[in-house]
Amino acid sequence: MSRRTLLGLAAAGASAAMLAAAAPPRALASTPVQPLPQPATLEGFSLPTKATAPRFRWWWPNGEVDIDEIRREVQQVAENGFGGLEVANVHHSVPGEVLDVENLGWGSPQWIAALEAALEAGAEHGVEIDVTLGPSWPAAIPTITPQDPAALVELVHGQVELTAGQRISGELPEPVVEPKGGVSGKQLLAVHAVQIASRGEKNVLVLRRSSLVDLTSTVSGTKIDWTAPDDGGEWILLAYWQRGMGQVAEGGPHTSPESYVVDHFSRAGADALIAYWEKNILNSRVRDLLSRTGGTFFEDSLEIETHATIWTRAMQTEFSSRIGYDLMPFLPVLLEINERYTFEFDDIKSHRVRDDFNLVLSQLYTDHHLVPLRDWSHSFGLEYRVQAYGLEQDSLEQAGIVDIIETESLGAKNLDDYRVLASGRDIAGRTIMSCEAAAYLGKSYSSTWNEVLNTLGETFAGGVNQTVLHGFAYAKAPGSQWPGFAAFTPCFNNAVGYSEAWGPRMPVWGAPQVGGRLPVAHAVGAASGPSQVRRRLLPAEGLGPDRHRGLQGTRHRHRPVPRTRGDDVRARREATPGTRETGTPRRVLRRLECSRVDRLPRPGGERRGGGTRRRDSLARQRPRRSRQRRHPRRALCTRNPPHRLPRLLAPQARAPSRGRGRVLLLRQREAQLREGPAGVPRAGGAHDRQRWRAHPLPARRVDGRSHAGRCARMERPPRAQRDHRLHERSRRAAHALR
Numbered sequence: 206m207s208r209r210t211l212l213g214l215a216a217a218g219a220s221a222a223m224l225a226a227a228a229p230p231r232a233l234a235s236t237p238v239q240p241l242p243q244p245a246t247l248e249g250f251s252l253p254t255k256a257t258a259p260r261f262r263w264w265w266p267n268g269e270v271d272i273d274e275i276r277r278e279v280q281q282v283a284e285n286g287f288g289g290l291e292v293a294n295v296h297h298s299v300p301g302e303v304l305d306v307e308n309l310g311w312g313s314p315q316w317i318a319a320l321e322a323a324l325e326a327g328a329e330h331g332v333e334i335d336v337t338l339g340p341s342w343p344a345a346i347p348t349i350t351p352q353d354p355a356a357l358v359e360l361v362h363g364q365v366e367l368t369a370g371q372r373i374s375g376e377l378p379e380p381v382v383e384p385k386g387g388v389s390g391k392q393l394l395a396v397h398a399v400q401i402a403s404r405g406e407k408n409v410l411v412l413r414r415s416s417l418v419d420l421t422s423t424v425s426g427t428k429i430d431w432t433a434p435d436d437g438g439e440w441i442l443l444a445y446w447q448r449g450m451g452q453v454a455e456g457g458p459h460t461s462p463e464s465y466v467v468d469h470f471s472r473a474g475a476d477a478l479i480a481y482w483e484k485n486i487l488n489s490r491v492r493d494l495l496s497r498t499g500g501t502f503f504e505d506s507l508e509i510e511t512h513a514t515i516w517t518r519a520m521q522t523e524f525s526s527r528i529g530y531d532l533m534p535f536l537p538v539l540l541e542i543n544e545r546y547t548f549e550f551d552d553i554k555s556h557r558v559r560d561d562f563n564l565v566l567s568q569l570y571t572d573h574h575l576v577p578l579r580d581w582s583h584s585f586g587l588e589y590r591v592q593a594y595g596l597e598q599d600s601l602e603q604a605g606i607v608d609i610i611e612t613e614s615l616g617a618k619n620l621d622d623y624r625v626l627a628s629g630r631d632i633a634g635r636t637i638m639s640c641e642a643a644a645y646l647g648k649s650y651s652s653t654w655n656e657v658l659n660t661l662g663e664t665f666a667g668g669v670n671q672t673v674l675h676g677f678a679y680a681k682a683p684g685s686q687w688p689g690f691a692a693f694t695p696c697f698n699n700a701v702g703y704s705e706a707w708g709p710r711m712p713v714w715g716a717p718q719v720g721g722r723l724p725v726a727h728a729v730g731a732a733s734g735p736s737q738v739r740r741r742l743l744p745a746e747g748l749g750p751d752r753h754r755g756l757q758g759t760r761h762r763h764r765p766v767p768r769t770r771g772d773d774v775r776a777r778r779e780a781t782p783g784t785r786e787t788g789t790p791r792r793v794l795r796r797l798e799c800s801r802v803d804r805l806p807r808p809g810g811e812r813r814g815g816g817t818r819r820r821d822s823l824a825r826q827r828p829r830r831s832r833q834r835r836h837p838r839r840a841l842c843t844r845n846p847p848h849r850l851p852r853l854l855a856p857q858a859r860a861p862s863r864g865r866g867r868v869l870l871l872r873q874r875e876a877q878l879r880e881g882p883a884g885v886p887r888a889g890g891a892h893d894r895q896r897w898r899a900h901p902l903p904a905r906r907v908d909g910r911s912h913a914g915r916c917a918r919m920e921r922p923p924r925a926q927r928d929h930r931l932h933e934r935s936r937r938a939a940h941a942l943r
Contacts, residue, residue, distance in 0.1 A: 348477070
C-alpha cells in the first residue's frame with residue numbers, strides 16, 4: 206500500500222472521528238503490543254487499539270497514593286480514549302520534608318500494592334501500564350553507595366604549576382572539583398608532568414605532548430618528590446583520580462536510604478539494577494500482571510551530571526581493546542571542569558582523542574546497559590523503551606538496538622532531532638518511536654488541545670508514531686493545594702513549572718475525540734514504513750588504526766546504508782557546482798516555487814526590492830556556467846503583483862544578452878502562455894491582448910563584462926482579473942520550466 210493511499214485513509218478516518226465526536230467513546234480493542242496492526246481498510250485505521258492509542262506519563266508522589274484513587278484514574282484515562290499510563294515516581298513540586306520516604310517511598314510495600322492495583326485496573330479497562338526502572342531519572346537504586354562498584358564514576362584531577370628547576374615534595378595535589386555529598390575516598394590512576402607550550406583562550410593551557418613524563422611509578426602512596434627540568438620552560442604536574450560521582454535520582458527524596466545512579470557504562474550497574482527489581486519489587490503477583498497486561502519497562506532521560514569527566518572503572522582496558530592504543534598518555538585532553546576542557550596538545554587535534562573516548566563510552570553504554578536491560582525485559586514478555594540520548598553518543602545506533610526509542614518535544618530544536626532516531630529505528634527494522642510530548646515551560650493549567658495537536662503534528666513529521674503526553678498527575682500529594690498535585694507546579698522558587706496536570710481537574714479534559722483521533726495518525730505512521738532509509742554520519746574522527754571511521758563508521762553494528770538525494774542539505778550544497786560557500790542554508794520552496802526565473806530591472810534601471818538575492822530550489826540544481834551572463838535569480842511567487850512578475854523563459858529559449866532578439870523572445874514566450882497545453886488559444890479578453898513595450902537596459906557589469914539589453918513591462922489589468930491571470934501564468938511557467 207502506498208503512502209498516498211495510507212494518508213488518504215487517515216484523512217477519511219480523522220473525518221469520521223470528528224463526526225462521531227459526540228458519541229460515547231468505544232472501549233479500546235485488546236490487541237498485542239507488537240507488531241502494530243497493518244490495516245488495509247478504513248476500519249482498520251478507525252478502530253483505536255492499545256498499540257496505537259496515545260498514553261500519559263503518570264506521576265506519583267512515591268507510595269503516598271490511595272488504591273481506590275489509582276483504579277479511578279485508570280478508568281478516567283480509558284473513558285477518554287487513551288490507551289496507556291506510564292508509572293513515574295516524579296514529584297518535583299513537593300517539599301522533601303513532607304514526604305514519608307522511610308515507609309512510603311519508591312519500592313515500598315505500599316508502592317508495590319499501588320502498582321498491582323494499577324496493573325489490575327489496566328487489564329480491566331484495556332489500558333497498558335508501563336513502569337519506569339527507578340525513581341525519577343536516571344536509573345537509580347537505594348542499595349548502593351557512591352563507593353559501590355555498581356555506582357557512577359568520575360575522573361578528576363589535581364594540578365600544580367612549576368617553574369624551571371622547581372621541586373615538589375610532599376602530597377599530590379587534591380582534585381580541583383569538589384566531591385558531592387556521600388562521596389568518600391578516591392583512587393589514584395596516574396601522575397604526569399608536562400611542559401606548558403602556551404596559554405590559549407578561556408584559560409586553556411596548550412601542552413607540549415613530546416615532553417610528557419609519566420611519574421606514576423615514582424609516587425609513594427600519595428606523596429611525590431620531583432624536580433622540573435631547568436630548561437627555561439614552565440611545567441605542570443597532573444594527578445588523576447578516580448572516585449564515585451555521587452549522583453542521585455532527580456527531584457528526590459524518593460527512598461531511604463538515598464537512591465544513587467547506577468553506572469551506565471559497566472555491567473555491574475545493570476546487574477545491580479536487575480537484582481534490586483528481582484529481589485524487592487517483582488513478587489509473583491507483579492510478575493504475573495506484568496506478563497499479562499504490562500507494556501514496557503522504561504528509562505527516562507540520560508542525564509549524567511558531573512563537573513568533571515565521565516568515567517568507568519574498566520575504561521583503560523576497554524579503550525585499548527576497542528580502539529587499539531593506550532589512553533593514559535592522552536588523559537590531559539580529556540580533563541573537564543564544568544563541562545569545559547582545560548588542556549590541549551600542541552601537535553595533534555585533541556578532539557580526535559575525545560572522539561575515540563566518546564565512541565568507547567557509547568559502546569559501553571550499549572553493551573553493558575541497553576542490551577542487558579532489553580534482554581531482561583524480554584524475559585517478562587515486555588519491551589524496553591528508553592530515551593537513549595543526552596551524551597556525545599551514537600544515538601542512531603542505539604535507537605535500533607532497543608525495542609522502542611523515545612524522543613521528546615521539549616528538547617527537540619528541529620525535525621532532524623526526531624529523524625536521526627527514526628533512521629536508527631528504520632535501519633534496524635523496528636516499528637515504533639515514541640515521544641514525550643507537549644511539555645511546555647510555564648504552561649501548567651493553561652495548555653489547550655489545539656496547542657498539543659500542533660506540537661504532535663511536528664513530531665509526526667519527524668517519524669514519531671506513539672505519543673506519551675506529559676503528563677497525568679495523581680490527584681493529591683502531601684502539602685499540595687488546590688486544584689491538586691502537579692509534578693512540576695509549583696516549582697523553581699514557587700513559580701509555574703512544566704505542563705501539564707491533565708485529568709478531570711482540567712476544563713478541557715472531556716475531549717474523547719482527541720484520544721480517538723490520534724490512533725489514526727499513529728497507525729498510519731507505523732503502517733506506511735519509511736519512505737527512504739537515511740543515515741547522517743557524525744563529524745567524528747579518531748587516532749586509532751581506523752582513523753576515519755567516526756562514531757558511525759566500520760565499528761557500527763548496522764551495515765551503512767547508501768546516502769540518498771535528500772539526506773544531507775549541507776553535503777548537497779557543497780557538492781553542487783556554482784553554489785555559494787557562505788554557509789547559508791537554502792530555502793525549501795513550495796513545488797510551485799521550484800522554477801528558476803530571471804528577475805528583470807524596472808524601467809530606467811531602478812530595481813524594486815533591492816534584491817540581488819538568489820533563491821535556489823533544492824529539487825532542481827543546475828550548474829552555473831562561469832561565462833554565462835545572467836541577471837540575479839529569484840523564485841516565482843504567486844503573491845507578486847503583475848508588474849513584478851519575472852520574465853518567463855523556457856530553458857531552451859534563453860534570451861540573448863543584448864539586441865532586438867530579447868524582445869522577440871519575450872513576445873514569443875508571452876504568446877505561448879496565452880495558449881493551452883496543445884496550442885489551443887485560451888478564452889480572450891482585453892488582458893489577453895496585452896502589449897509588451899521595450900525599454901533600454903542600462904549598462905552593468907556581470908562576471909566582469911559590461912553589456913546592454915532590453916526588458917519588458919506589462920500593462921496592469923484590473924485587480925481581480927490580474928490575480929486569476931497571475932495564478933494561471935505561474936502554474937504554466939512552473940510546468941514549462943520543469
